[in-house]
Structure formats: structure tokens, C-alpha cells
Amino acid sequence: MTTHHLDTRLLHIGAAEFDSETGTAPVSIPAIRTSTVRFKNLEVLDRALTKRAAGERVVTYGIAGLDTHRALEEVFMQLEGGSYCVLAPSGLSAISIAFLALLSTGDHMLVSDCVYGPVRTVDQTLLSRLGISVTYFSSQDQIAELVQPNTKMIYVESPGSLLFEMLDMPALSEIAQQHGLILATDNTWGSGYIYKPLTLGADVSIVAGTKYIAGHSDVMLGAIIVKDEKIAARIHATQYALGNSLSADDAWLSLRGVKTMAVRMAQHARNTREVSAFLDSRPEVVRIFDPAWHKDPGHALWQRDCTGANGMLSIELNCPALAAKPFVDALTLFGIGFSWGGFESLVQWVNPAVLANHAYWKGKDHALIRLHIGLESPSDLIEDLTQAFGKIQHN
Numbered sequence: 001m002t003t004h005h006l007d008t009r010l011l012h013i014g015a016a017e018f019d020s021e022t023g024t025a026p027v028s029i030p031a032i033r034t035s036t037v038r039f040k041n042l043e044v045l046d047r048a049l050t051k052r053a054a055g056e057r058v059v060t061y062g063i064a065g066l067d068t069h070r071a072l073e074e075v076f077m078q079l080e081g082g083s084y085c086v087l088a089p090s091g092l093s094a095i096s097i098a099f100l101a102l103l104s105t106g107d108h109m110l111v112s113d114c115v116y117g118p119v120r121t122v123d124q125t126l127l128s129r130l131g132i133s134v135t136y137f138s139s140q141d142q143i144a145e146l147v148q149p150n151t152k153m154i155y156v157e158s159p160g161s162l163l164f165e166m167l168d169m170p171a172l173s174e175i176a177q178q179h180g181l182i183l184a185t186d187n188t189w190g191s192g193y194i195y196k197p198l199t200l201g202a203d204v205s206i207v208a209g210t211k212y213i214a215g216h217s218d219v220m221l222g223a224i225i226v227k228d229e230k231i232a233a234r235i236h237a238t239q240y241a242l243g244n245s246l247s248a249d250d251a252w253l254s255l256r257g258v259k260t261m262a263v264r265m266a267q268h269a270r271n272t273r274e275v276s277a278f279l280d281s282r283p284e285v286v287r288i289f290d291p292a293w294h295k296d297p298g299h300a301l302w303q304r305d306c307t308g309a310n311g312m313l314s315i316e317l318n319c320p321a322l323a324a325k326p327f328v329d330a331l332t333l334f335g336i337g338f339s340w341g342g343f344e345s346l347v348q349w350v351n352p353a354v355l356a357n358h359a360y361w362k363g364k365d366h367a368l369i370r371l372h373i374g375l376e377s378p379s380d381l382i383e384d385l386t387q388a389f390g391k392i393q394h395n
């Protein structure tokens with residue numbers, strides 16, 4: 001199986017065993033819901049506990065989930081090229097578990113300024129209260145001088161949230177190794193399918209499966225994937241201590257979603273290319289932010305490190321942020337919403353206050369609009385954008 005193409009493996013992971021009497025099996029793995037498991041006798045329980053103590057994935061209680069969860073863990077490990085996976089009830093929960101597992105009171109963490117916004121809330125509400133300090137950086141060249149004796153981890157996101165700037169993961173990994181730091185990254189954009197940070201030197205990859213893995217805007221899901229056994233043990237222990245658990249139904253929906261990930265991603269990328277070509281021709285659009293777009297400054301790194309594109313891009317408009325609000329309101333096929341990675345197109349009017357945190361933003365008071373290009377016909381999306389551009393307020 002491991003010699004097959006990833007697309008093939010994603011379809012066959014977790015196939016149910018044949019029934020020993022009927023010789024049949026369902027094509028789709030069922031959602032195995034349980035709050036606990038039963039043991040045939042105490043000897044079987046003892047064996048299970050011994051195996052679990054040795055680090056094997058043995059289920060003695062419902063919290064870690066049974067075969068449905070195991071199959072989803074395998075999906076993430078295959079996607080990311082990792083050896084261990086911990087599932088979480090949301091992407092943000094996965095991020096917080098990783099921080100709590102790998103940092104202690106008195107520790108310091110370096111964080112790229114392009115990370116998913118709510119990470120700053122985790123910093124301000126949780127980490128600061130625990131005595132864990134954070135310094136934000138905008139370029140890898142700053143890291144050496146920002147490292148403190150108590151720095152334990154570098155946390156990044158590539159491409160970055162909102163502006164999709166590509167970071168040089170192998171270079172970051174080298175810096176992290178020089179200073180003895182753990183390198184962790186948010187890989188929701190790549191979701192292991194078009195970008196694999198663990199194979200580029202990262203130690204921890206965190207994915208909001210809520211987006212492209214589940215793919216249908218109907219599930220909250222997070223995953224932490226690692227290669228190193230000791231790091232995995234710390235993350236497992238923290239997840240256990242926090243009592244976080246993913247429902248079997250959400251695991252099942254995610255398994256169903258991932259079966260079409262290959263075709264969805266390819267279609268998102270095709271539609272995005274078409275829409276970007278249109279956007280590039282519009283006088284209102286100053287710049288397209290998407291490393292897969294040939295004019296993006298991160299395109300060379302994208303060509304080197306990524307194997308595909310998705311539906312995410314942002315556009316800088318040649319008008320003030322407030323003047324772009326009627327444009328957003330006028331869109332009919334793009335839902336106004338924060339998420340992405342589902343089948344549908346979405347639009348986000350980016351608050352200038354949020355952009356102030358991103359040194360990569362050079363657009364001053366210009367509007368930034370984030371788009372998720374869904375699976376609708378690109379010609380319909382282009383028509384919708386065309387009529388909405390007419391609504392931009394010009395003074």
C-alpha cells in the first residue's frame with residue numbers, strides 16, 4: 001500500500017475487515033461511537049494496558065476513539081509523512097494542545113507575524129497567564145538575535161494567513177536546529193496534500209481539518225502530526241490531560257470528505273487560476289496574494305516546496321478599506337464568512353487593524369479582501385465579481 005500514489009492510499013485507508021461468517025464488508029468504514037470499550041477478561045485488559053504503556057495505540061476508554069479515529073489518524077500521517085497523529089476537536093484546539101505540550105512556565109516562543117490571528121488570543125489569554133512569553137518576527141533573519149536562553153520553540157505558518165507569504169521551511173529548520181529549538185507550523189493551507197512541512201524539516205505540523213480535509217464546511221477538526229516519538233509522547237499526554245475528544249461522527253465525516261480531496265483540490269486550483277487571470281486584468285486590483293500565482297514574490301519557493309495550489313487568495317484593491325465594503329456586500333455567490341476549504345466560495349473583508357500585525361503588508365490604507373474560490377463554475381464567479389466591482393465607492 002505504501003508504494004501506491006497518495007491519491008490511491010487516501011481512498012483505501014481504514015477499509016473495514018471482512019466479516020468472518022459472511023465474507024462481506026462495508027465499503028465505507030462505519031462511525032464507531034463509543035464512550036468506553038469492553039474487555040473479554042482481565043488478562044486481555046492487562047495485555048492492553050501493557051501495550052499502551054509501551055506507547056502502542058491501544059484503546060482502553062472511548063476518549064481516543066476506535067477504528068474510525070484510527071483511520072483518520074492514518075490519513076493525516078500519510079498526508080504529512082509523519083509517524084504520530086493526535087486528533088483534536090478543532091484546529092485552534094490542536095494549536096493550543098501543541099503549545100501546552102511543548103512549552104512550560106518561563107519558556108519563550110518565537111512566532112511569525114503571519115500566523116492565524118487567534119493564535120495571538122491564545123498568547124494573550126492563556127500563554128501569558130502561564131508565564132510563557134512570545135516574540136513575533138517578520139523575517140527569518142531576525143530569529144538569531146531574538147533567541148533567548150529560554151526560547152524553546154519557533155511557531156510559523158506557511159504560506160501565512162491573509163497574505164499567503166511563503167516561508168523558507170528548510171532554512172527555518174536549519175536555524176531551529178542551530179539553536180536547539182522545536183519548529184512547529186500551521187499547515188492548514190497545504191493540509192499535507194500540497195505542502196509537507198515535516199519532509200522539509202519541521203518537527204510539528206498542525207492542520208485545521210475543518211478546511212480542506214473535511215472539505216464540506218460541516219465539521220470542526222484539528223490534528224497534530226509529528227515524526228519524533230518523544231515529542232509525540234508529550235502531545236499525547238497533554239491531549240489526555242485536557243480530555244479533548246473528537247466525535248466519531250465528525251471523524252467519519254472527515255474520512256468521507258478526504259476521499260474526494262484530490263479532485264477537490266485540483267478543481268479549487270483550476271478555478272482559482274481562472275479567477276486570478278480575470279482579477280489580474282481588473283484596474284481595481286493592485287495585487288494578488290497567492291504563491292501559486294506566477295507574479296507572487298513567493299512563487300519560486302512555492303515551485304520548490306509545494307506540489308499544488310488551492311482556492312485561497314487575497315486581493316489588494318486600489319481603494320480604502322471602507323470603500324470596498326459595498327463590493328463585498330454586492331457579491332452573491334461568495335458568502336461573507338471566516339472559514340475556507342469547503343466546496344463554496346467565501347469572502348472576508350479584512351479589518352485594517354488586523355493587517356497592522358503583518359509586516360508583509362505594504363498596501364497602507366488600501367482594502368484587502370480574502371477570497372476562497374469554491375467549486376462553482378469560475379465563469380459564474382467572474383460574473384459575480386464583475387458586477388460587484390461596480391459597487392466600489394469612488395470619491
Ligand SMILES: Cc1ncc(COP(=O)(O)O)c(C=O)c1O
Pocket residue numbers: 090091092093116157161186188189208209210220221222338339340
Ligand atoms: C490557518 C488556520 N489555522 C487554524 C485555524 C483554526 O481552525 P478551526 O476553525 O478548526 O479552529 C484556521 C481557521 O480559520 C485557519 O485559517
